[in-house]
Amino acid sequence: MNPHRFNPPSPSSVSSLFLRFSILLLLSLPDAKGKAIWTAHLNITFQVGNRIISELGENGVFGNHSPLESVSGAVVLPEGWNQNACNPFTNFSRPEKADSWVALIERGGCTFTHKINVAAEKGANGVIIFNYPGTGNKVFPMSHQGTENIVAVMIGNLKGMELLHLIQKGVYVNIIIKVGRMHMPWLSQCVMFLFTFVSATVAYICLYCAWTSDISVAYTRRRRQVKADVKKAIGQLQLRVLREGHKEVDPHEDTCVVCFDAYKPQDVVRILTCKHFFHKTCIDPWLLAHRTCPMCKCDILKR
Ligand SMILES: [Zn+2]
């Protein structure tokens, strides 16, 4: 391979290509204008026997149309054979001692807006909706347009079922819902993408530098080897001292094609493998630079 002919793309051109690609990708992200997600801290308190149990966890997320406010009260279930509160006449079994209450409703059967409105019309201060069975503790920000005056959060199915079973056993459960932390899913995607982009660029530049360095070292080594071979080949070429009477010193004969001087007695000439000869002082530097006979282009390394 001839390194002079090798012309790889420069790191700067590849970096600019990466950059253009990343900007295009960022612009095409579907959630680039998405809303922030707010988590909800749930402080749950209930009494079992003489023991008061209290637990605090970041178990929920606020709905997209919920006010970001704290709300508290007794957790109350919808009456009836299911907990989805889709029937507009659903009643809630509110404990007498509860001043304020929060409805615990199961997801499904009708829209989030419908459920929340049913609970709000019955006087709930807030609504907790728990996810479908089989979804573990997965939650997402609900869409419930038209219910902007009541706090609505989603919790996972496991946590919802835990509360449901406690209340069905007659345990009075109190809850305080507080605004937790903000998450920006699209921002995380951007950060992840930029991290990948920077890592890929750095890795490429490192590989490129290592690669060109290897090529350069190999090329220098090869040049040194060729030069040593040429020097050795020159040393093996025959030398001759011209004398009076030799036909080469005849003024009508050819001159040295390197210096254009005629050959004279006592001149030292170097005879190449092609039988062409020249002044030693003329041809040795020429061969070191060109390796070939100046007349017939014969390569001294090949003969
Ligand atoms: Zn000469």
Ligand SMILES: [Zn+2]
């Ligand atoms: Zn020759």
